[in-house]
Amino acid sequence: MPIKQPIKRNQLRIYLGTKYYRLKRYWEWYTDGKRYAKQKETAKLKHVIFTHKTVLLRQLKDVDMWLQHNKVKNLTIAAKSLNGILLKPGETFSYWKLLGNTSKSKGYVDGMILHYGKVTTGTGGGLCQLSNLIYWMTLHTPLLVTERYRHSFDVFPDSKRSQPFGSGATCAYNYLDLQIKNDTNATYQLVIYLTDTHLVGEWRADVPPTRTYEVYEKEHSMTQEYWGGYARHNKIHRKVYNLNQELIDDEYITENNAIMMYEPFLPDGNS
Template sequence: MYFREKKPIKRSKIRLFLGKEYYTLKKYKEWYFSGKVYTKHISKELRTYVIFTYDTPTLRKLKDVDMELQHNKVTNLKLATDRISGIIIKPGETFSYWKLIGKPTYKKGYLDGVILCPNGTFTSGVGGGLCQLSNLIYWMTLHTPLKVTERYRHSHDVFPDSNRTQPFGTGATCSYNYLDLEIYNGTSSEYQLIVEVKGEKLLGQWRSSEPCKYKYEVYEKEHAITTGLFGGYIRNNIIFRKVLNMYDELVDDEYITENHAYMTYSPFLSS
């Protein structure tokens, strides 16, 4: 694993504003003029075969985070899942997280939740916490034949591992609309996404009209914490997945992505 650390750049507020406006307009242009066929059909009729299922807790006690923001996140997740649960991705179609959910606003009922900032700090903002949903969808998609065509990772590792069940770096950060999650269906089968908040869990499923011929095991390699040239620590790893046939025979070992994130906490924690 080779990584050349870039010196952190401090940008002015006007530079950040103009940059956000540029990428927002660029994303709108892509949605309407790229020629991609974006999925928009939602069906209440469940597709027959469950390809992968997963759930994550909606409420976590995080250092220096008001629990009210966590409860607000649950409201935000319910509103967002209502917009996309049941969506059908037909062969040749593309799923866009933000095109389906739309912009979170107070008028739509969204509340202030936790939002991670580019410099590794966090604040509160409308629609905060929706990264949990994009994280879930991305992780589940890695266990299907669907292809992730757009995904962004966090540049900072903000919170220490606490009951982590997934390898570090297997999430997908989101920010309306330019930090999107896009998934392409290059198979010959329809795929259906089911997501809902139930109790204190965010539940998800990928279902299909046909059984899947393969199983997938996602894992990490070369996990390491290194000292940064410009101070602090950097967390690194590479994500792979094993592709197994119906007889549990290894068919392929695919590279997925490489992660490097500045740590905002000390890796040497006392017990």
């Protein structure tokens, strides 16, 4: 799929657009008829459905490490807001409805934000690591992702990447939300915490799992666009297995198309 050349928008248009989409989201939260998850439970539900962890501090090209350390502070605050949230049958998990705005009054500090493919800073920056983690875990459960936004830019080359390109979920308060609906008969619980080295997440449930999932990519490619830049493409699928590890389904999840902010086919060590 060809990707159009990015349009440079002036700051006034960006400001007004942000205000509009934030107001639109506030209106939707109160009028869309969804039952949003809000109850927290300290005691953990019995059954672990899926768990995953990601490294907190990574050396990224041209990114100061103080931004990484500030990210950890922001993740610590956000994790406390989400840890223990119950997602009951029929309810919808909304990332931003639960977190609220990432203001300094809540203790959030400046962290790394990716804005139109460039690294910048902003209060609460770095929380995409949390939305990425939740999205990836959810793909390994029967829960239904009803709203997710892909990254429009692929900013950093693969460096120790253990997940397929495009398997995350970008976030921006509050209009780029991650929403997950529980269409099952079980109650699920999100557990989020930090260790000294990792951000850790779990989806738990009050009943044991009956399926396991393998998420993978298909049709991965890098193309040069008509305007001179490069783009990256793939499709995310998942294989579904029963408890006997027999394949019972192979599901299409999503398609990703992102503008690359680095030269493709870099040799090893240029990350």
